[in-house]
Every structure is written in structure tokens, then in C-alpha cells.
Amino acid sequence: MLLKDFLSEGVKALGSLYPASEAHSIMQMLCEERLGTKSYTHILEPGYTIRPEDVPVLASDMERLVSGEPIQQVIGKAWFFGEEFRVTPDVLIPRPETEILCQEAIRLCSGKQSAPRILDLCTGSGCISWTLAMAIPGAEVIGVDISDKALEVASTQDFKACIEGSGARAPRFIHADVLDTEQSFAHGMFDLIVSNPPYVMDSQKAQMRVNVLEHEPGLALFVPDEDPLLFYRAIARWSRRFLAEGGKGITEINDLLGPETAAVFSEAGFATAEVLQDLSGRNRFVLYS
Ligand SMILES: C[S@@+](CC[C@H](N)C(=O)[O-])C[C@H]1O[C@@H](n2cnc3c(N)ncnc32)[C@H](O)[C@@H]1O
CATH class of the missing domain: 1.10.8 (Helicase, Ruva Protein; domain 3)
Structure with a gap:
């Protein structure tokens, strides 16, 4: 043919x-x-x-x-921040907006004297953890997820060649339920906490494409309409417990809930909680410290 x-x-x-x-x-x-x-x-x-x-x-x-299977799952890979990531049906396919989150995170870490410690809550494929680890020399990155299958994908991303001799350190990946906010987590304090948690409300499913609904893990995407900010309350609590003095957090958000998500961080006691928009003016992230 x-x-x-x-x-x-x-x-x-x-x-x-x-x-x-x-x-x-x-x-x-x-x-x-x-x-x-x-x-x-x-x-x-x-x-x-x-x-x-x-x-x-x-x-x-x-x-x-x-x-309806996404091309990334068919070929088993997705491009993110200029690198090829392995993907399976157990992980969210990395999205372009999350590249902007990484850019912001890298900017937040630039000009620091010492290599930062970074916590990535809800790590999935590990795309944020690996990107930050490779972009910020010496950064110590820990990625956390509740899905063992996602952790298996994250920890077997093949960036040995990029890491070796570059001064970068491979991230570590740890199983934990982010919603269990009072658990013991003996991994020290962090200069930056990043997250792209599940945030799509169940009622938004109707507007989503069938290939996402049927082929990407629901665990990675959806939250109940009755409590769409549950992950942000948990992230705020983790941040209160594990952000070092002067540390910052940045999290991807549901664009319909920008001010409400920022309020979660203000109410948790952070002095600043700012909604950041993308180039098209959509609420995309909350930056807090
Ligand atoms: C939106 S995906 C983000 C994945 C990746 N960080 C990215 O940006 O592509 C959310 C991730 O949260 C994980 N997750 C869902 N519930 C969780 C929980 N209670 N504790 C920890 N991780 C959870 C899912 O397994 C999924 O990998």
C-alpha cells in the first residue's frame, strides 16, 4: 500500500x-x-x-x-517538555498546560544558592518530577502517587542517558494517599511543592471526549461535584506540614474554580495565594507561599 x-x-x-x-x-x-x-x-x-x-x-x-484509544497509548509514548515519556493506560497522558507548570516551577527555583528539595504530589507518569529533576541541577525530587501502576511507570522512565554525568539526580517515587493528610511522611522539608491533582468535576464528563473518558484513568481525572476542591485542601495541608521556611507551592487547577481554589490556600494560612492564567486568559494554576 x-x-x-x-x-x-x-x-x-x-x-x-x-x-x-x-x-x-x-x-x-x-x-x-x-x-x-x-x-x-x-x-x-x-x-x-x-x-x-x-x-x-x-x-x-x-x-x-x-x-478511540489515544495515539500516545497506541505507540506507548508522549512528548513532554521536549522529552519522550513512556505512557500506559494507567497514567494520565501529560498535557501541554502542565509544561507551563514546570516552566513556572523552574523559574521559582532559579537563582537559588543550593539545590532545592521538591515534592510532586499526584505524580502519575512522573512527567513533572523528571522534568524538574533534569532541568534543575542537583534538585532532589520526590514524586507521590496512590497508584502502584502509575508509580511503576514513573520510576521506569528511561532518562539514564540524560541524568548520567549531568549533575541531575533521578527522582524517587513513593506510594502514598495524598488525601490522608496526617500520615507520617518522614522525608524532610521541601522548598517547592508542585501538584497536578485530579480536578475535573464528574458533571464535566459530558463535555469530555470519549477517547479521554474511556481510555484514560478516572482515578487521575475526576472529583465529586459535591467536593471538587478536596485535593487542594489536602495539598494545602501537606504544604503546611512540609514546606520549608520561604518555600512555595504551585498547583494546576480547574479553570472554573480559580478564586475558590486560591481561597483554600489562603484559608489554610498561606500569606499569598495567586491565580495564574495561561496565554488565553484561562485560570490554570495557583501559586502560594
Ligand atoms: C491529573 S493526574 C496527574 C499526573 C501527572 N502529575 C501529570 O501532570 O500528568 C493525577 C494523579 O493523581 C493520582 N491520584 C489520584 N488520587 C490520589 C490520591 N488519593 N493520592 C495520591 N495520588 C492520587 C492519580 O493516580 C494520577 O496519577
Whole structure:
């Protein structure tokens, strides 16, 4: 089969799930991963023919994509902050907005004399922990999650080559229930606490795409409508217990609940709790200290 035909048929097959431009990007990602082709191969080489031995894998990939499985799960990887992270159905696929959280966190740590200690609550794939560990030389990062399967993914991300000889330290990953705020956690104090906890209200499910609802872990996403800020109260409590003098916290939030989320941190006793917006003006993070 010609590559150009496979691409156009694939875009058509994904048409009911994704806008055409996104379907096109998904097909490009698939071909790049499985065939090693580039986004322009089908244009420069219109006669490029897919080898018969590659066809069965592509056919099974297409079946998964058409069933709504995200491309990142089909190919087992996602790009985040310029690095390739392993993903499985047990972890949230890292989102672009979380890259902004990492940028802010790196900015908060810049200019510090000593390497910071960082706690990442609800670490999932470990994308925040690994990004900060690799970007901030010497940073000691601990990632916490309740899901053993997520912790397995986080702790086996393959960044040995980036870490070795760079002065960076691999993060440590620890099992804990963040909602159990009074548990013993004997890992010292932290200069920065970061988090991207579950924050999507159950009632928001109706606006979400089927491929997210059916293929990403509900544990990573949803909170009850009756108590949508439960993780923030817990994060505020962890921060009261484990933030060092002068330490800061930053957490991703539900954009519908910006002021309410900031109020959780003010009420917990933090002197400042500021809602940060993204470039499109959406409430994205609360920064507190
Ligand atoms: C929104 S995902 C964030 C994952 C990752 N930090 C990211 O930004 O892509 C939330 C994570 O919280 C974890 N989680 C859910 N409930 C938890 C709890 N009670 N204690 C600790 N982690 C929890 C889930 O397993 C999931 O990995």
C-alpha cells in the first residue's frame, strides 16, 4: 500500500473522532513511529510503499485508534517538555498546560544558592518530577502517587542517558494517599511543592471526549461535584506540614474554580495565594507561599 493512501484513508477513518488536522497529526505520529517516515515523506516520495511486513502492525494500530484509544497509548509514548515519556493506560497522558507548570516551577527555583528539595504530589507518569529533576541541577525530587501502576511507570522512565554525568539526580517515587493528610511522611522539608491533582468535576464528563473518558484513568481525572476542591485542601495541608521556611507551592487547577481554589490556600494560612492564567486568559494554576 502507498504511504499517501494509508495516510488519507486513516484521516478519513478517524474523521468522526477528531478534527481533520488532528487526525492528520495522529496519522503522521503513527507512521513516524512505526515506519520511520517524516511528515513530508508522502509528498517528496509519492511512490513510497509500505512494506508488507509492516501492514499487520499498522492494521492493529488503526483498529485501536478507531476505537478511540489515544495515539500516545497506541505507540506507548508522549512528548513532554521536549522529552519522550513512556505512557500506559494507567497514567494520565501529560498535557501541554502542565509544561507551563514546570516552566513556572523552574523559574521559582532559579537563582537559588543550593539545590532545592521538591515534592510532586499526584505524580502519575512522573512527567513533572523528571522534568524538574533534569532541568534543575542537583534538585532532589520526590514524586507521590496512590497508584502502584502509575508509580511503576514513573520510576521506569528511561532518562539514564540524560541524568548520567549531568549533575541531575533521578527522582524517587513513593506510594502514598495524598488525601490522608496526617500520615507520617518522614522525608524532610521541601522548598517547592508542585501538584497536578485530579480536578475535573464528574458533571464535566459530558463535555469530555470519549477517547479521554474511556481510555484514560478516572482515578487521575475526576472529583465529586459535591467536593471538587478536596485535593487542594489536602495539598494545602501537606504544604503546611512540609514546606520549608520561604518555600512555595504551585498547583494546576480547574479553570472554573480559580478564586475558590486560591481561597483554600489562603484559608489554610498561606500569606499569598495567586491565580495564574495561561496565554488565553484561562485560570490554570495557583501559586502560594
Ligand atoms: C491529573 S493526574 C496527574 C499526573 C501527572 N502529575 C501529570 O501532570 O500528568 C493525577 C494523579 O493523581 C493520582 N491520584 C489520584 N488520587 C490520589 C490520591 N488519593 N493520592 C495520591 N495520588 C492520587 C492519580 O493516580 C494520577 O496519577
